[in-house]
Amino acid sequence: MKVLVVGANGQIGKHLVRFIQGSDSMEARAMIRKQEQASFFEGLGAETAVVDLEDDVDVIEKAAEGVDTVVFTAGSGGNTGKDKTLMIDLDGAVKTIEAAKTAGVKRFVMISSFDTTRRAIQEANENFSPYVVAKHYADEWLKATDLDYTIIHPGLLTNDEGTGMVNAAPEVNRDEVPREDIARTILASLENDKSIGKEFQVVKGATAIKDAIDPMK
Amino acid sequence: MKVLVVGANGQIGKHLVRFIQGSDSMEARAMIRKQEQASFFEGLGAETAVVDLEDDVDVIEKAAEGVDTVVFTAGSGGNTGKDKTLMIDLDGAVKTIEAAKTAGVKRFVMISSFDTTRRAIQEANENFSPYVVAKHYADEWLKATDLDYTIIHPGLLTNDEGTGMVNAAPEVNRDEVPREDIARTILASLENDKSIGKEFQVVKGATAIKDAIDPMK
Numbered sequence: 001m002k003v004l005v006v007g008a009n010g011q012i013g014k015h016l017v018r019f020i021q022g023s024d025s026m027e028a029r030a031m032i033r034k035q036e037q038a039s040f041f042e043g044l045g046a047e048t049a050v051v052d053l054e055d056d057v058d059v060i061e062k063a064a065e066g067v068d069t070v071v072f073t074a075g076s077g078g079n080t081g082k083d084k085t086l087m088i089d090l091d092g093a094v095k096t097i098e099a100a101k102t103a104g105v106k107r108f109v110m111i112s113s114f115d116t117t118r119r120a121i122q123e124a125n126e127n128f129s130p131y132v133v134a135k136h137y138a139d140e141w142l143k144a145t146d147l148d149y150t151i152i153h154p155g156l157l158t159n160d161e162g163t164g165m166v167n168a169a170p171e172v173n174r175d176e177v178p179r180e181d182i183a184r185t186i187l188a189s190l191e192n193d194k195s196i197g198k199e200f201q202v203v204k205g206a207t208a209i210k211d212a213i214d215p216m217k
Numbered sequence: 218m219k220v221l222v223v224g225a226n227g228q229i230g231k232h233l234v235r236f237i238q239g240s241d242s243m244e245a246r247a248m249i250r251k252q253e254q255a256s257f258f259e260g261l262g263a264e265t266a267v268v269d270l271e272d273d274v275d276v277i278e279k280a281a282e283g284v285d286t287v288v289f290t291a292g293s294g295g296n297t298g299k300d301k302t303l304m305i306d307l308d309g310a311v312k313t314i315e316a317a318k319t320a321g322v323k324r325f326v327m328i329s330s331f332d333t334t335r336r337a338i339q340e341a342n343e344n345f346s347p348y349v350v351a352k353h354y355a356d357e358w359l360k361a362t363d364l365d366y367t368i369i370h371p372g373l374l375t376n377d378e379g380t381g382m383v384n385a386a387p388e389v390n391r392d393e394v395p396r397e398d399i400a401r402t403i404l405a406s407l408e409n410d411k412s413i414g415k416e417f418q419v420v421k422g423a424t425a426i427k428d429a430i431d432p433m434k
Contacts, residue, residue, distance in 0.1 A: 081298075081299060082298060082302070083343070085300075085303065086302065086307075086350050087346060090303075091338065121308065130303040133304065133308045134303065137307070
């Protein structure tokens with residue numbers, strides 16, 4: 001299974017490409033914004049594709065050609081203006097979804113934010129609510145497609161070392177979660193088709209990740 | 218026909234409420250953000266509803282109860298940040314669409330921007346593109362509903378006196394158009410069911426508005 005990792009140079013993305021390259025059944029294509037970010041991924045033996053999410057949708061489509069799965073883990077980050085929230089978190093995500101469809105990719109894993117419901121938009125403070133709106137519409141857009149989607153809603157991301165254990169369910173109490181465990185959760189979702197058509201929140205916990213994301217267990 | 222005018226205190230909105238109150242078959246409910254804006258509309262004999270588009274969707278729904286048509290002509294304006302573009306031009310519009318559905322309103326007229334296509338997003342400069350993205354998604358959201366929609370894409374808005382004449386078609390050359398003529402175009406759309414399910418650009422021109430928006434003429 002070849003996986004296009006969009007936002008590969010982010011912290012979750014880097015963990016994910018490393019895990020994919022370490023797995024037996026998958027290989028990664030790292031989608032990055034700048035050529036100088038490529039060496040890290042080349043060192044892992046991964047392909048790279050240099051694309052800016054503000055590029056035309058056909059540029060993204062070209063990067064998605066020949067892959068089986070797209071993982072969207074890009075984000076505009078907290079240090080950019082709200083214009084980038086619209087252009088990357090919303091429009092970049094939707095363009096990636098459309099590019100996946102056109103390129104014939106069937107599987108799509110979206111890294112969303114913890115709560116993107118209508119209620120969450122209303123309850124968010126003024127500084128955070130535009131981000132929730134952007135993620136809300138990206139999630140809604142994905143759910144309205146025929147893609148085999150999984151939407152992962154991580155809790156408060158930390159750089160703590162991963163434990164391999166999480167608490168995952170459609171609704172869990174808000175808590176921290178290491179980025180490394182989110183990357184492992186993405187990998188486990190790709191390895192388990194029962195995660196298709198599902199969305200769940202993920203925080204730190206006491207259940208092995210493979211079991212935590214399997215709704216049958 | 219009772220018409221909820223969302224963004225009534227804007228320049229197009231004020232013209233529109235005036236025209237509606239002057240018509241034989243319609244009456245307006247002006248949705249405004251602040252109570253102190255009410256006197257202008259009360260002077261025209263129109264109802265008012267004080268609602269902030271950042272309020273919960275059920276507050277908007279209450280304002281939409283008992284009307285036959287919703288016209289969305291609100292905008293965050295050029296002097297606010299890109300956060301307001303997301304919260305008003307995108308999320309405020311979508312909440313109004315959802316509120317119309319829940320309130321049982323069938324007819325919805327959206328005042329969009331001149332070009333909200335994917336191509337327009339890519340061609341817009343960095344300062345303008347977030348606004349185009351917001352309007353693009355609002356338009357797409359509306360088209361995906363079962364509402365009897367009309368989407369009006371005005372050219373460069375001016376405060377020139379209206380002429381009662383425009384050039385309207387799915388694609389016209391970009392040009393100026395007086396706000397007063399856009400308000401008349403909205404009124405004409407409400408009076409002609411052939412505008413349902415249609416979207417068209419409107420600039421100044423030489424065709425009487427009633428004829429210009431009638432695709433059969």
